[in-house]
Structures are given as C-alpha cells and as structure tokens.
Amino acid sequence: MKKSYVAEIIGTAILVFFGCGSAVFAGDKIGFAGIAITFGLTIIAAAYGLGKYSGAHLNPAVTLGALVSKRIKASDALGYIISQCIGGTLGAYVVYALAEAIGGSHGMGENLYTAVGIKAGLIFEIFATFIFVLVILGATSKKVNGDFAGLSIGLTLAMIHLVGIPITGVSVNPARSLGPALFAGGNALNELWLFIVAPIIGGVLAGLLNFYYFQDGKAE
Template sequence: MDIKKLVAEALGTFWLTFGGCGSAVIAAAFPDVGIGLLGVALAFGLTVLTMAYAVGHVSGAHFNPAVTVGLAAGGRFPSSQIIPYVVAQVIGAILAAAVLYVIASGTASFNPDGGFAANGYGEHSPGKYSLTAALIAEFLLTAAFLFIIMGATHGMAPAGFAPIAIGLALTLIHLISIPITNTSVNPARSTGPALFAGAWAMQQLWLFWLAPLLGGIAGGALYRWLSPEQPSGVIQGTPANPAVRS
C-alpha cells in the first residue's frame, strides 16, 4: 500500500470533518449571521468537492469508509486495500475533531454537551426522529450517494465533473437528513465528533457505522448490476480514474 494514498485519505477526511462539522459547531448559529442548515449542508459538499480536485489523483478521494466499502462492492476498488483506507480515514476524522474542539473551546459559550455536530437518534436527533427512521434514512441516503458516485466516475461519464456531482449530492443529502440524524453517511465523520460529544454519542455510534456501510454496499452493488461494463485498463476508484467523494 502506497503511504501517499493513505496520507491523502487522512488529509481529505480531516478537511471534510473539520470543514463540515466546524461549520455546524462554529458558524451555524452564530449570532445574527449564522449560516444555518443550508450553510452547513453546503459546507459538507464543498469539502468533498475541493479535496477531490486536490488529491483525487493520489488516492481516489474516498474520505469515507462507506464509500471505500461500497466501491469494493461495485467492483471499483480492491478489497485488500479497504482496511488501510478506513484506518486512515478514521485517523483523519479524529484529528479534525480534536483540532475543532481546541478551537471551539476558545470561547466561554462553548458546550460540547450540546452535540458537537455528533450524529444521533431519538432524544439526540435534531428533530427527535426514532432509531428506525434514522436507520432507514442513513441506509437509503448512503446507497444513493454510492450510486451517484459510481455513475459520476464511470468511464462514459463526462470527464472532470465528478467532484461537482458528488459534492452537490452530499449537499443534497445533508439538506434532507440534518433534521433526522445530523447526517452521517460517513462512519469516520461520525466517529471523530462522537469522541468529544459525550457518552451518548459513543453509545449511538454503532448505527452510524452499520447503516452507512450497508447502504454503501447496496448502492455499489446496485450500480454494478445496472451498468456492469467497465472501461478497460484501470480499476475505477484508483488515482488513474479517481472516484471522488465523502
């Protein structure tokens, strides 16, 4: 495994977690000029779009364990590389959450017990949605995300536009599901903030690994069935044909 790929994955996941969760923690409700739900959703999309262009040619720009597993299920990524990619992604997310915690705690009004952009269901869902609702939403939205990623990075898709399509897809996903779970669709992104948000976040973290991973597998497998023909020469999702995402 090329260490440069792992570093790129860690950096990309750091940027996604720091930029997306940072917008939620620091800027979402800032007095008078808070960016709100729309701003947070856009921030998550922009983190993927920008880092996909920056390091997509290095690692494929997964930035998300569900994406890595989903691409493997879709025949676009070697299964032997899943664990190193996932470890790098989780490390990047944890480092981002730690840096964000240090910055956010620089004001007296900071209170990590308020959620710290962690994902939750039931009493810890922004809209008090049930575990069942959270499970369905996270599974379905991650499956759709992988389906879009597979299509946007297909050899027959317009070249160079995949980061835009995928970044906008992640924005849309957040617009739909921030009220439900605070939007995960990414186990690494969920793990970083959960470590700082309190015991409840760690207790509920299992759902934000299980549902996105299963959704990623479903989305990748569905697209593989729908469009089985692959361009010759490379495995999609590698730096030669980056499958950028979050």
Template sequence: MHRSAAEFMGTFWLVFGGCGSAVLAAGVPEVGIGWLGVALAFGLTVMTMAYAIGHVSGCHLNPAVSIGLWAAGRFPCRDILPYLAAQVLGAIVGAGVLYLIASGKAGFDASASGFAANGYGEHSPGQYGLVAALLAEVVLTFMFLMIILGATDGRAPAGFAPIAIGLGLTLIHLIGIPVDNLSVNPARSTGPALFVGDWALAQLWLFWIAPILGGWLAGKVYRRLAPSA
C-alpha cells in the first residue's frame, strides 16, 4: 500500500509538472519556456521524485519502467498490476488538477489546445506519421530503460542515479517532443487523453504498445549485457 501510494503521488507530479509546463508555460508570449523548458520540466519531475520516493517504491512512475524492470529480473510480477493501477490513477488525477487550473483562463479548450496529449499525423507537433511515432517511442523508451537499469545497477556510482535518469528523460524529450509530444510512458499519455477525448483516445493505443515494447526489450537486453547485476 505504501509503495502504491508513492507511485500514485510520483506519477501525479510527473503529469502535473511535465504536462503542466507544456499547457501553462510553454506558449506564454515572450516568456514561454518552449520545448526546451518542457523537456527540462519532465526531467526535473522524475529527478525530484526519485530522491523523494525512490527509497519507498523505486520511483517507477511509468508502466513501461515497471515492465522493463520485471523483464530484467529486478521487479516481481505480482507487483506489476498494483503499480500500473497506481500510476494510471495518479496520471489521471494529475491531468484533472491541471485541467481545473487551465480552465481558469477564459476560452481554454482542452481538445483545441491539445492539452499536452500525445499524437501522430495531424496531431504531431512536427506532422510526423504513425510509423515515425511508433519507432521513436520504442527506441526512446528502450534507451530510457537502459539508462535506468545502468544507473541503478549495484555496480554504478551510488547516489547519482536520479540525476542520470532525470537528465536522460530530458534528453529523450528534446528528441521526441517534435515527433509526438513524447510519451515513453503509457500512464502519462492516458491522463491528458481522457480530457482531450476524440483523437487522443483513438491514438492512445500506440502510446501503450510502443513504450511497453521498448521497455520490455531493454529489460531483456540489459539482463544479457550485465548478467551479474
């Protein structure tokens, strides 16, 4: 229960902080933080939560991370569903609080604004298609999990894992935001999609399948790469 509560809180912070930076701050005239700021915000949410709750739950905040760690032999199968439920619920509540705040501005429309939802085709920031988004999500989730698995390896320098993971998430956002607003996290995609509805829900399948596949592959590869970890 304590670990699930920690995952709920951490994923809430990830969505509220990361997506909140995109919805509330990225496009502000003259002082907007832009894509660089949004990428940094996502990295900071994970880094801060890793220090805050890493010792409680491991700070997964992401179904793809939980499944990747399971594939690497570092996480028990019996805990996957409770973690996934807490992560998705935290993401939905985080998106809900963000929606209430954003709605305080006259004329706000979640569907019209995109509400930081992930999408491809006409809903991609750079107009990238389905195949490009699918490949980006698999590859970037794979690399994110490789960073996580390496940084948390017992042979890695102690105490620096949150920094490496946070900066890793920042980097992959810098690469992936133009493609599909970057997910690498099915829970993060689900929260905003529920408030956008329509196209965001229709495209949500990709942002579950691709990150989970990338995470699972990374777990299998790292297990062979560092078998004594």
C-alpha cells in the first residue's frame, strides 16, 4: 500500500477520533467553541505531521477538488477516498469502543439535519465545503508560500464549526460523517446521504473555480 494511502487512513482516523471524541467525551465541558477548536487543531497537527506523505487531504471533498484542479490522478484519488473512508470508520470505532467501555455516550458526534431541515442542511454544507476546499487549494498552491498552509486550513475549519455545529454538527467531509453514522445508526444513517452529496458538490465547485479562474488553470 502506498505511503500516501496509509497517511490518509491515519490522518482521517485522527480527525474523527479527536474531533468527534471531543463532542462525545467533553462536549458538555468545552462547548461548541472547544469542539470547533479541537477540529481545527487536529487538522493543523495532521497537515504538518502527515502532509509530506499525502498532502493530508483527509476528506473526499478535498480530494475531488484536487482532482478537478488536476492536482491528483483519478487512480490516486480513488485510493485516497477509500483510505479516508477506512480511516474515518476506524476513528469512529475507537470513539465507540471507548464510549462503550466507560458506560455509553450521548451519541457519536454524528451529523444530522433534522433540526434545521434538508434545505438549510444542503445550503450550509455545500457553501461551507466550497469555502473550505477553496482555502485549501489556495493555501497549497505552488504560487504561494505554503509554510502556513496547515495553520490557515485548520483555522478555517474551526471557524466553520463555530458557525455550523448548531446547524448540522458540521460535516464538510463525507468520511468524517460516514464513520460516526455507521456506529450511531438510526437517523444518522438515514440522513447520511446529505453529508455525502453536499460536500461533494461544494468540493467540486471549489476545484473548478480554482482551476479555471484562480490558481491552476490556463484561464488565469
């Protein structure tokens, strides 16, 4: 297995474990702001620790954005996405196993649109993913100094969570939603489609804009 795929498995597992774990085990103590910061810090850590191996996509929406920006081959993109889904499921399993070991939990940090409705869920997830992936593609462009890319990406994810946790719990990442949904079951599985479809749309739109207008394409 390629080092890049292993890095994506480990990185996505780290993201789901610490991000969702902060909601499951410490959410009542650290609140929305604490959870948001945890997600952001996790991305920063993974970007600097694993980015040299895979670019630390950790997210199928990011990989698809990179694909339409022609930064990654289709064959590698498929391997990345499979690895991310494995990693997200692994990270969620560790959260689930720990919750069971200490006497259960109040959820898995799963994503839901029940409280706000499908329309609001789609609007938020598409727009937030679009912004997130656009920032990633811009921050990692060869035309800019990438030394602070991980920091800007992590801070962007934290800001998205500060706004979005009360709306959908924030996905912007199908792999992040898949793992917790598999173990939470019920409505989390029934509503999982939105957290796959919406981030994919947002990521692809960001990739197209980046390629044809901002950074990578001939149109610039």
